[in-house]
Amino acid sequence: MWGRRNRFGRARARPVVDEAAKKKTLRMVPYALYLLGARRAEPAGPQDLHAYVVSWVSQASFKPPMITVAMGRDSHGLALVKESRVFSLNFLDAEQKLVAQKFFKDYERTEVRFAGHAYERGAKTGCPIFPELPAALECEVVEVVEKENDHAIVLARVVDAVHRRDARPLTHAETGWTYAG
Amino acid sequence: MWGRRNRFGRARARPVVDEAAKKKTLRMVPYALYLLGARRAEPAGPQDLHAYVVSWVSQASFKPPMITVAMGRDSHGLALVKESRVFSLNFLDAEQKLVAQKFFKDYERTEVRFAGHAYERGAKTGCPIFPELPAALECEVVEVVEKENDHAIVLARVVDAVHRRDARPLTHAETGWTYAG
Numbered sequence: 512m513w514g515r516r517n518r519f520g521r522a523r524a525r526p527v528v529d530e531a532a533k534k535k536t537l538r539m540v541p542y543a544l545y546l547l548g549a550r551r552a553e554p555a556g557p558q559d560l561h562a563y564v565v566s567w568v569s570q571a572s573f574k575p576p577m578i579t580v581a582m583g584r585d586s587h588g589l590a591l592v593k594e595s596r597v598f599s600l601n602f603l604d605a606e607q608k609l610v611a612q613k614f615f616k617d618y619e620r621t622e623v624r625f626a627g628h629a630y631e632r633g634a635k636t637g638c639p640i641f642p643e644l645p646a647a648l649e650c651e652v653v654e655v656v657e658k659e660n661d662h663a664i665v666l667a668r669v670v671d672a673v674h675r676r677d678a679r680p681l682t683h684a685e686t687g688w689t690y691a692g
Numbered sequence: 693m694w695g696r697r698n699r700f701g702r703a704r705a706r707p708v709v710d711e712a713a714k715k716k717t718l719r720m721v722p723y724a725l726y727l728l729g730a731r732r733a734e735p736a737g738p739q740d741l742h743a744y745v746v747s748w749v750s751q752a753s754f755k756p757p758m759i760t761v762a763m764g765r766d767s768h769g770l771a772l773v774k775e776s777r778v779f780s781l782n783f784l785d786a787e788q789k790l791v792a793q794k795f796f797k798d799y800e801r802t803e804v805r806f807a808g809h810a811y812e813r814g815a816k817t818g819c820p821i822f823p824e825l826p827a828a829l830e831c832e833v834v835e836v837v838e839k840e841n842d843h844a845i846v847l848a849r850v851v852d853a854v855h856r857r858d859a860r861p862l863t864h865a866e867t868g869w870t871y872a873g
Contacts, residue, residue, distance in 0.1 A: 572841035
């Protein structure tokens, strides 16, 4: 019995958390998909602009209007956001799954298009804004929180917004994709 | 013309952001409703335990599992979470709108029930856990970020989870309530 306790009992480190329950529960949190637009501090051309898909977004304040976005610690997007201290957040609508899909991988960047999709430079931040998408925010970084979290928490003030049309957002549930757990 | 420019033009401070567009866009972010369970550092009775409704929740890390919750700066819940450094997050299912409703206002607390709903004390944190709800996380606070945001960002590690049944979460869309914009 002692040997058994030694292998399976308290003497051995036990998992801190029920992994299956943790995964299922964290996947109950609803998320949408967004194209986060970023740039170098002093972009010399389209190669210094970037857009990629993020999901872990939440409002953080009404007055002033602020949001948090969790960005992968190793992501190119985070490196740019830390350098320029600005970003855009472009809202995809439920019909734009195929648009999102193109921004998971490498894509062609020109002065006016990313992956074939027209973009402009946001008036307040200079970050990519996609007129084809229903809405966008422009944001200025206030704080980047990097503790043991594998995604940096970027706390940012909303400095401009454009809402082109009412739209159902593209959610994880809608796509069948999962990024949580 | 000068007078007109003075009143409406650049000489006067202009709104930093298009208010209507900002509100509509921020309301496109999907949210669920949760009962956040909290306690004083050394609770002497049910009056030192608390549960209330929060919405601004996002995952912040896979490894280790972490989340952020934005909590009103003046809320009793935040005061308790800052004191005890722990909380629980109880997931409501789509059928539990009436449960959520009870936790917006003051309610009766006994040793075993809040507002008539049975609770237990979480094994890892001692915070209220509601067996009637489909799932819960227990969390330890890592950081509280309070800049000019009117809700504190509470970054926390998930130290335990219980998933009782599959359930569609109670979302803002489901309730018709709004807490964003």
